[in-house]
Amino acid sequence: MKLLPELLVVDDNPADVALVSEALxxxxxxxxxxxxxxxxxxxxxxxxxxxxxxxxxxxxxxxxLNLPKKDGLAVLAAMKANPDLRRIPVVIxxxxxxxxxxxxxxxxxxxxxxxxxxxxxxxxxxxxxxxxFWFNFVNLPPRGE
Amino acid sequence: xxxxxxxxxxxxxxxxxxxxxxxxxxxxKSAVNVNCVNRLSDGLASLTRxxxxxxxxxLNLPDSRGADxxxxxxxxxxxxPVVVLSGQDDEALAIKAVHQGVQDYLIKGNLSSKHLxxxxxxxxxxxxxxxxxxxxxxxxxxxxxxxxxxVSHELRTPLTCIxxxxxxxxxxxxxxxxxxxxxxxxxxxKSVNQLHAMIRDxxxxxxxxxxxxxxxxxxxxxxELVEQAAAMLRPTAEGKKVGLEIGLDQSLPLxxxxxxxxxxxxxxxxxxAIKFTPPEGSVMxxxxxxxxxxxxxxxxxxxxxxxxxxxxxxxxxxxxxxxPDSIDNNRSGLGLGLFIxxxxxxxxxxxxxVSSELGQGSTFSFTLPVYSLAKLLAxxxxxxxxxxxxxxxxxVDLTPLSNPPRGNWKETWHExxxxxxxxxxxxKDLVLPPMGTTGATETFFVVVSTDxxxxxxxxxxxxxxxxxxxxxxxxCTLTITTFPVEYARDNPDATLEQxxxxxxxxxxxxxxxxxxxxxxxxxxSKPASNSVKP
Numbered sequence: 161m162k163l164l165p166e167l168l169v170v171d172d173n174p175a176d177v178a179l180v181s182e183a184l185x186x187x188x189x190x191x192x193x194x195x196x197x198x199x200x201x202x203x204x205x206x207x208x209x210x211x212x213x214x215x216x217x218x219x220x221x222x223x224x225l226n227l228p229k230k231d232g233l234a235v236l237a238a239m240k241a242n243p244d245l246r247r248i249p250v251v252i253x254x255x256x257x258x259x260x261x262x263x264x265x266x267x268x269x270x271x272x273x274x275x276x277x278x279x280x281x282x283x284x285x286x287x288x289x290x291x292x293f294w295f296n297f298v299n300l301p302p303r304g305e
Numbered sequence: 306x307x308x309x310x311x312x313x314x315x316x317x318x319x320x321x322x323x324x325x326x327x328x329x330x331x332x333x334k335s336a337v338n339v340n341c342v343n344r345l346s347d348g349l350a351s352l353t354r355x356x357x358x359x360x361x362x363x364l365n366l367p368d369s370r371g372a373d374x375x376x377x378x379x380x381x382x383x384x385x386p387v388v389v390l391s392g393q394d395d396e397a398l399a400i401k402a403v404h405q406g407v408q409d410y411l412i413k414g415n416l417s418s419k420h421l422x423x424x425x426x427x428x429x430x431x432x433x434x435x436x437x438x439x440x441x442x443x444x445x446x447x448x449x450x451x452x453x454x455x456v457s458h459e460l461r462t463p464l465t466c467i468x469x470x471x472x473x474x475x476x477x478x479x480x481x482x483x484x485x486x487x488x489x490x491x492x493x494x495k496s497v498n499q500l501h502a503m504i505r506d507x508x509x510x511x512x513x514x515x516x517x518x519x520x521x522x523x524x525x526x527x528x529e530l531v532e533q534a535a536a537m538l539r540p541t542a543e544g545k546k547v548g549l550e551i552g553l554d555q556s557l558p559l560x561x562x563x564x565x566x567x568x569x570x571x572x573x574x575x576x577x578a579i580k581f582t583p584p585e586g587s588v589m590x591x592x593x594x595x596x597x598x599x600x601x602x603x604x605x606x607x608x609x610x611x612x613x614x615x616x617x618x619x620x621x622x623x624x625x626x627x628x629p630d631s632i633d634n635n636r637s638g639l640g641l642g643l644f645i646x647x648x649x650x651x652x653x654x655x656x657x658x659v660s661s662e663l664g665q666g667s668t669f670s671f672t673l674p675v676y677s678l679a680k681l682l683a684x685x686x687x688x689x690x691x692x693x694x695x696x697x698x699x700x701v702d703l704t705p706l707s708n709p710p711r712g713n714w715k716e717t718w719h720e721x722x723x724x725x726x727x728x729x730x731x732x733k734d735l736v737l738p739p740m741g742t743t744g745a746t747e748t749f750f751v752v753v754s755t756d757x758x759x760x761x762x763x764x765x766x767x768x769x770x771x772x773x774x775x776x777x778x779x780x781c782t783l784t785i786t787t788f789p790v791e792y793a794r795d796n797p798d799a800t801l802e803q804x805x806x807x808x809x810x811x812x813x814x815x816x817x818x819x820x821x822x823x824x825x826x827x828x829x830s831k832p833a834s835n836s837v838k839p
Contacts, residue, residue: 163720163774166727213762214769216727243732302726 165295168218169195170202170235171253172227176276180222183287191291194218199230203238206245218248220294224276225254225261233268240269247301251290310336311425314357316348316378317341317390318366322413326361326390332418345369345377352382359425360387361411364398375402386432388424408432450515457508464504468497506641513648520563520652524676524738526817527560527567527592527602528553534571535590542579548587549579554594559676559813560602566649567673573642574606574669581610582666600675601655607668613661621659622647646671678737679809683802685735686754692804693733695756696790698815699764701725701749701771705781717780718747721771725749728766740816750816757789788815 167184171177177195184191194215196202202223205212221239225232232252239245249271254261257275265273274290277283294300313330317323323341330337340357342348345366352360360382364374378387389410391399399410408428411421471494473479475487482490512518535551542549571590578588586609595603613621622643650657650671661667686693703721705714718739725736733754740748753763764785771783792804792811799807 163723208766214766216724216770217731244730247731 164190164192165220165300166192166194166216166218167220167222167291168202168205169193169222170197170199170227170232171195171222171224172197173224176224179280179283180287183284184291191295198228199232199235201229202227202235203230206239206242217244219300221248221250222253222290223250223270225252225256225265233264236265236268236270249294249298249300251294253286253290310338311359311429312338312340312355312357313359313361313425314348314351315339315341315361316343316345316366317361317363318343319363322363322390325413325416326421329416329418329421333422335422343367345374348378349381352378352385356382356385358385359429360385361390362387362407363390364395364402371398372401372405375405375407379406384432384436386428388428447515450511453507453511454515457504457511460504461501464497464500468494468501471497506645509645510641510648513645518648518652520566520649522561522563522653524559524678524740525562525564525567526740526820527557527604527673529820530564530568531571531590531592531604534568534575537572538575538579541576542588545579545582546584547579547582549575550587550589552589552591552593554592556814557592557594557602559678559816560673561676562653562673563649566653570646570649570671571604571606573646577642578606578608578610578667578669582608583610586610586666598672601672602675603670603672605668605670607666609666612663612665613659613667614663618659618661622657677809678813679802679806681737682735682752682809682812683805685733685752686805686808687801688733690801692801692808693754695754696792696808697753697755697757697760698788698790698812699751699753699760699767700786700788700819701751701767702746702784702786703748703771703777703781704746704784706779714747717777720774721747721777722749724770724774725751725767728763728770729753734763737816740820748820750812752790752812757787760787786819788819790815 169177169180171180174197177197180195181193184193194205196205202221204210205215206217206221208215223232223235227235232254236250236252239248239250246269250269252265252270252273253276254273255276255278256262262273274286277286315323315326317326320343323343327339327341330339340351342351343366345368348360348362351357360378362375362378364371366374369377375387375389386408389399389402389407390413391410393412393414396410396412399407403410408431409424411424471490474482475490475494509518531551531553535549539549575588575590582588588606588608590604590606592602592604595601647657650673653673655672655674657669657671659667659669686696701721703718722736722739729736729751735752737750737752740750751763751767753760755763764787768783768785771777777783790808790811792808
């Protein structure tokens with residue numbers, strides 16, 4: 161018995177969420193994908209509030225920057241300020257190529273910044289490499305301790 | 306003959322002597338670089354930067370005198386040859402230095418360049434030889450260990466096959482056996498088992514020697530282990546008419562140890578004790594705390610056997626040691642048992658020793674480190690220098706439907722632990738390290754910073770998540786129980802540290818009582834009280 165690694169996708173565009181799922185569905189690796197559509201929902205999920213009371217702390221967060229209610233940087237900052245959440249690696253996945261977005265993300269504590277490609281094949285490739293890299297090559301923090 | 310350049314580090318504080326040595330070195334035929342310092346500290350600093358071919362060392366320096374000087378140099382750079390520069394009046398000290406590993410000494414008064422050159426060459430050669438010898442010895446030891454480990458593995462395979470077929474015959478699966486045939490086969494089986502045990506010991510000892518003996522420490526209650534070991538050896542004791550008693554301190558703390566390994570040590574010591582105790586004698590196994598050493602639990606196995614001579618006492622933990630006066634000559638085993646015990650205890654950072662007098666019996670004792678729950682709990686149950694107001698102990702029991710459990714049970718519980726870790730809040734809850742268990746049920750404890758009412762949210766999450774795993778659902782039943790942690794809060798003067806200690810003590814007691822209760826309820830086959838139903 162091996163528990164699947166859990167990924168939280170925070171993205172307000174349902175099409176992008178669907179694409180991420182599709183990109184990972186065909187692979188050899190099995191990853192459990194959870195998704196939420198805005199920053200407030202993301203925090204509710206991570207803090208296991210209300211309808212997310214039974215959710216698990218994810219192993220990795222794929223975070224868009226432009227989000228309704230609470231933007232990606234605010235979510236990132238809140239995560240890094242929370243001792244229960246700050247060790248979860250956060251991958252910023254955004255179409256923005258603005259210098260200030262990239263710099264701010266790293267300043268606030270993003271673990272990497274991946275540009276969301278417009279082209280479908282490139283999008284698939286990016287998501288697959290993120291999965292391969294973080295769940296295969298990286299030593300993730302132990303889930304407890 | 307052409308020699309490569311020799312780099313000499315000269316540590317000498319007398320400028321006259323230093324110049325003379327330098328002059329003699331330069332006069333010689335071979336190429337020499339001299340680096341001269343006048344304090345030991347400077348010399349050691351230079352050794353850290355670069356390794357010279359040889360060190361010329363005056364023993365009396367401003368910052369170090371006498372034997373201390375060469376000891377410190379050799380400790381710092383054990384592989385660089387040292388030649389001591391000695392005055393006429395302290396030749397005795399120089400000779401002592403040579404006994405302790407310095408390569409040579411020279412009297413400062415009558416140095417000739419030829420003399421000096423030769424001394425340096427010899428010292429370098431000898432040091433090289435010594436080093437080669439050391440390496441080859443290490444390689445031989447490694448080779449021997451690898452060989453032994455390989456051989457024992459290979460021996461095991463055919464032996465397992467023999468064991469299987471003998472049991473098959475004995476079970477009558479290949480036709481009925483005449484009583485005499487079956488008796489003979491039983492003798493075969495006994496020998497096979499003995500051989501098995503010896504090979505296992507050999508493997509363990511080889512592992513221990515090459516540092517591969519691994520322990521997986523958990524948080525364990527010693528009382529249960531002691532009782533388990535005693536229960537396993539009781540038939541042997543009864544067969545020999547030797548009494549077997551258990552003495553357990555009330556309120557023993559939990560220890561940080563590998564339950565399987567500790568059981569191995571206990572069984573080994575008990576087995577020995579029974580073996581060397583005459584009929585009508587008795588063997589006692591005890592676990593207790595010692596006032597002066599609160600960090601450890603003391604365990605001991607004492608017997609009323611014939612005792613151990615003082616000479617044997619110092620050898621008894623060495624590998625392959627066998628009692629030369631052993632009465633029963635058909636000794637079984639290789640004399641590795643106590644050696645393995647010693648290594649296991651050492652890996653736990655404990656001590657093992659024996660006290661005995663001939664004719665008075667012997668007592669083997671060892672120590673195991675106490676599990677410091679307080680240290681683990683402190684960051685979780687305190688917040689801004691205060692104790693969190695409410696704490697709940699959640700207990701999760703996984704009882705496999707079949708015994709022994711199907712599939713890879715170890716991996717299953719490992720994943721459960723993993724899942725639990727992801728259900729809690731890392732900054733205010735703590736999944737306690739897995740407890741060593743004696744039964745089939747796997748129990749996890751979680752300390753949760755919340756009140757009893759709200760702990761329901763956590764237990765529901767845990768239940769929901771565990772039940773979501775199909776493999777668990779099909780393999781075992783799940784019980785979750787919650788208990789409020791009611792520690793004494795009546796002392797307003799207690800420091801935070803004392804309060805944490807008091808909580809840790811309380812949690813330990815609760816864990817121990819709840820495990821006791823389970824044992825009772827298991828025999829009555831009643832579910833635990835206060836169960837949270839989904």
